[in-house]
Amino acid sequence: MSVHMIVCIKSVVREAPQGVGRRTPENSELNPYDRPALEAALRLKDQTGGRITALSMGPPVGIEALAEARAMGVDQAVLVSDAALAGSDTLATARVLGAAIRQLAPFDLVMFGIRTSDSDTGQVGPQTATVIGLPFLGGVKAIEPETDRWKMKRQMDDWEETWQVTLPAAVTIHPRAFLPRPIPLVGIAQAHDRIDVQTWRLTDIGLKTDDVGLAGSPTRVAKLEKIKHQRTCRMLAGEPREQVEALIAELTTMGKIPS
């Protein structure tokens, strides 16, 4: 069995004190939620062989995230970057990724992180699957390759579901299910001393400017406001045991812990 896995990754803004800001190499990094997806792909590759492509859409700083994926052990890296892409919402992003994924066919499994740390919609994975008509499973915690349908597990509250999935398919990966491996230093040296990342423009994936960017985006962020949390402090009285009981009672009433 030789499978082709495509892992969609994003370069995110590490800290954006004012909510938004320009992306620079200094303040960008590989989305932490994409690392488990890369790890899941690497483990599958260890198990079944095959190859892994990392795919990203975004400004050129994305090359660094892709080089890091190469250092982890990804075989091929593609960045879709084009001035026309600025302002793309999640649907437009999904169109771009979908078109690039088609370009990378044949493939067996498309993997995403469950969300990004800088915009947190969790939509791009499922939307991309929809755009290109792939079966989709969210929050996958385990993948077992089979000759026919692959077994995949996910967790729902206190239940674990085991699914059978026909490939090709798309999944998002549960952030704690695949602890990413430390990157070998030699991997970093090799991936960065000769950066091997293909850059594709819009025309390379057969899309028009109207399909993407602000023009192709039915939604847009109209306003961004920092939320101020009201914090109050109440002292519980009594012996430690009484205080603990009062605290548990309070948290239970608030629905913060199960009764």
Place this chain on the structure above:
Amino acid sequence: MSEPFITAKHRVLRRSVRAFCIDELGPIAAEIDQEARFPWEVVEKMGPLGYFGIQAPQKLGGAGLDALSYAIIIEEVSRVSAAIGLCLSVHNSVALYPILAFGSPEQHARWVPELASGRRIGAFCLTEPNVGSDASAISATALPVEDYWLVNANKVFVTNGGIADVCLIFARTDPQAGRKGISVIVVERGIKGFVVGDLEDLCGMRANPVSSIRLYDCQVPRENLLGRSGQGLAIGLAALDTGRIGIAAQALGIAQAALDEAVRYANQRQQFGVPLARHQAIQMMIADMATDVDAARMMVYRAALLKDQGAPVSRAAAQAKLFASEAACRVTDLAVQIHGGYGYSKAYAVERYYRDARVTRIYEGTSEVHRMVIAREVLG
């Protein structure tokens, strides 16, 4: 703040090394210091990741990184556990590096893959009970007898001594020739007459098994001579040039850790109704600490960069080592001060940083010796 010198590779490296160290060394750093225990469980993971062959060529099993990457790695490891930073710095730059720079292809094949993978650990044995700064006064001997070297040596303060497999021994191969009679003989642990002495009960760097190593009538094969006979002091100086970048990076990592802790504490601890960070006296300290750390980093990275460019590095490395080690002592001292009484307690990490920083002004050349080296270069 954007940083000069740094490329994408160095950023990824820094993040990746930092994450590894926080995960693996973070939880045990205080404990291994207190118990003076060498953490094999982590070191065995570092080996396959390339930490023991940072600049060794890839074809010999190394990571093939540049000197700037090396400095960043030592900095980040030392930020979490300076004692392990010391282990790596000595292994990489004063044990493995001289073998790479002065060894024959046969010697490379014999030692480098084993050292670069961390399967074997290296040590640098120059200091003796009566000889420190004045290296040319050593009394160890390695006399040519039949087809071997007959080695007798009493080496003290050997970093990694308790665990080292491959030791660079500085000894007189020609006792009549003075400075020109000193050579480096590579001695492997386990040969007859090789004795590891007691571990030093150190003030800081306690997780590193610093010990004495004594050689009694050891018969070492002739092919274990590194470089030429009489080249010992030159090899030592070349090794210390790179070594200084490592020690400077180590001091930088300790200073950065102390600054991080001081900032955290100053923002959190309240006195007189406001966080410490609101008191101007504390702000001045933090400003001085941040400036010291920044200046040290620029000097360390510059020295590493010069080395990568193949430019002369002695003075830049000596200045970086001198400045970074003294800055680390100032910064850790202020970090203790900002923590007040808690800073003097083992409940907080700053007391460990304070102890660890101190030795960076002593080993691989004291501050005084560094000032002599720098003055000589400046005065011509």
